[in-house]
Amino acid sequence: MRPGEGGRPVRVRAAAVLAAVLLLFLGGCSFRLPLPGNWKAPGTPAEDRKEPPVEDRKEPPAPDAGAPGESAATGGAGGGAALPGPLVPVELEVPPALAEGPFAEPRRLYLPAGFRIQVFAAGLGQARFMAVGPEGDLYLSIPREGRVVALPDRDGDGVADQVVTVAEGLDRPHGLAWHQGDLYVAENSRVIRLEFRDGAPTGAYQVVVPNLPRGGGHWTRTIAFGPDGKLYVSAGSSCNVCLEDDPRRAAITRYNPDGTGEEIYATGLRNSVGLAFHPETGELWATENGRDLLGDDFPPEEINRIEPGRHYGWPHCHGDRVPDPEFGRGFDCSATEPPAVMMQAHSAPLGLAFYTGDTFPAAYRGQLFVAFHGSWNRSVPTGYKVVLVPFRDGQPAGGPVDFLTGFLVGDRAWGRPVDLVVGGDGALYLSDDRAGAVYRIRYAGE
Numbered sequence: 001m002r003p004g005e006g007g008r009p010v011r012v013r014a015a016a017v018l019a020a021v022l023l024l025f026l027g028g029c030s031f032r033l034p035l036p037g038n039w040k041a042p043g044t045p046a047e048d049r050k051e052p053p054v055e056d057r058k059e060p061p062a063p064d065a066g067a068p069g070e071s072a073a074t075g076g077a078g079g080g081a082a083l084p085g086p087l088v089p090v091e092l093e094v095p096p097a098l099a100e101g102p103f104a105e106p107r108r109l110y111l112p113a114g115f116r117i118q119v120f121a122a123g124l125g126q127a128r129f130m131a132v133g134p135e136g137d138l139y140l141s142i143p144r145e146g147r148v149v150a151l152p153d154r155d156g157d158g159v160a161d162q163v164v165t166v167a168e169g170l171d172r173p174h175g176l177a178w179h180q181g182d183l184y185v186a187e188n189s190r191v192i193r194l195e196f197r198d199g200a201p202t203g204a205y206q207v208v209v210p211n212l213p214r215g216g217g218h219w220t221r222t223i224a225f226g227p228d229g230k231l232y233v234s235a236g237s238s239c240n241v242c243l244e245d246d247p248r249r250a251a252i253t254r255y256n257p258d259g260t261g262e263e264i265y266a267t268g269l270r271n272s273v274g275l276a277f278h279p280e281t282g283e284l285w286a287t288e289n290g291r292d293l294l295g296d297d298f299p300p301e302e303i304n305r306i307e308p309g310r311h312y313g314w315p316h317c318h319g320d321r322v323p324d325p326e327f328g329r330g331f332d333c334s335a336t337e338p339p340a341v342m343m344q345a346h347s348a349p350l351g352l353a354f355y356t357g358d359t360f361p362a363a364y365r366g367q368l369f370v371a372f373h374g375s376w377n378r379s380v381p382t383g384y385k386v387v388l389v390p391f392r393d394g395q396p397a398g399g400p401v402d403f404l405t406g407f408l409v410g411d412r413a414w415g416r417p418v419d420l421v422v423g424g425d426g427a428l429y430l431s432d433d434r435a436g437a438v439y440r441i442r443y444a445g446e
């Protein structure tokens with residue numbers, strides 16, 4: 001999904017021929033949070049700060065419009081055809097105070113019948129990853145501003161009452177995770193823990209993991225706590241395709257909550273930006289962004305079931321164990337773990353969330369939602385939407401099906417979906433780092 005600077009030069013064969021082979025198979029928030037005071041981190045090395053966020057780098061204008069509700073484009077006919085069903089147009093609901101910038105004009109989106117979407121918070125710049133705090137408040141990282149904010153909705157009207165900075169001066173904070181009442185934040189090269197008391201940051205913090213691999217093409221770090229109480233850290237590759245020196249790159253690493261006990265958990269993951277534990281099985285699922293420069297439709301994007309000690313292919317094998325034209329030579333792809341779900345190449349799947357709320361229709365319980373950030377280098381743009389991957393008995397039961405589309409209009413995507421979380425009110429919250437917003441998706445009835 002991203003250019004491979006930072007790594008060694010990659011010789012690219014024009015092997016764009018490995019065509020479209022493998023497309024498919026496969027409540028009431030009563031918030032008691034006292035207003036937290038600002039929390040500042042010590043400065044970060046200037047040299048590291050200069051590196052522009054990868055997504056700032058050139059992105060050709062999208063030459064074509066995606067037809068709304070194009071389920072077929074995801075390759076998702078699969079077993080989930082009944083859910084969510086055909087999409088219908090809805091107007092994005094915009095609170096009057098937020099009707100500026102990208103929301104100064106009406107925005108039409110497409111959702112299954114009965115669903116509504118509203119702007120929950122706006123003016124957030126590079127809105128990236130989210131986590132729901134113990135009080136039910138939504139927290140959001142804004143890497144480009146070095147900031148983490150809280151978005152409390154204490155009056156429960158579905159719109160954030162304010163944007164409260166809880167930490168600033170950080171080095172591209174991205175992944176957020178709560179554990180035992182404290183907020184863990186993944187910066188580019190470390191994980192810190194912000195102490196909270198009575199729902200407000202005390203201003204104290206500890207460095208939990210001090211030395212994550214820094215820089216490189218994939219700068220985001222994502223974290224999650226497993227049912228085992230351990231801290232999982234995902235760090236993408238330094239390049240598009242290459243051999244890494246640091247085993248923690250293109251890998252998921254596991255730690256004790258205090259940062260001790262580092263172990264490589266799974267490897268061969270080029271850039272697994274989204275991590276989610278299944279609410280019942282406790283298994284770890286992750287999105288995976290495939291390599292670039294092998295054409296419009298290869299390799300597929302992936303969702304992987306992450307098991308300890310497994311190798312998921314990159315840089316040697318892509319999709320269902322297809323050898324890389326260069327790095328696959330002499331490598332036994334059959335020893336690697338194939339994806340659980342394959343999706344349209346260049347969709348750029350980022351955040352994912354199992355639906356654990358109770359305000360969507362019952363059939364949505366336990367289904368997996370995945371945010372597609374959208375392509376930057378495909379001849380016809382793709383992605384820019386949220387899909388549903390049907391799950392049954394803890395495993396995928398079909399390919400991805402469109403759930404929310406409409407961000408791509410004409411030759412431009414006005415919004416880029418990033419992360420998904422289920423709020424305490426059962427609504428699905430979606431961040432967007434192009435429109436600088438968080439949306440709230442709710443079920444309002446047919």
Ligand SMILES: [Ca+2]
Nearest residue numbers: 153157159161
């Ligand atoms: Ca509110």
Ligand SMILES: [Ca+2]
Nearest residue numbers: 312313314319
């Ligand atoms: Ca793989």
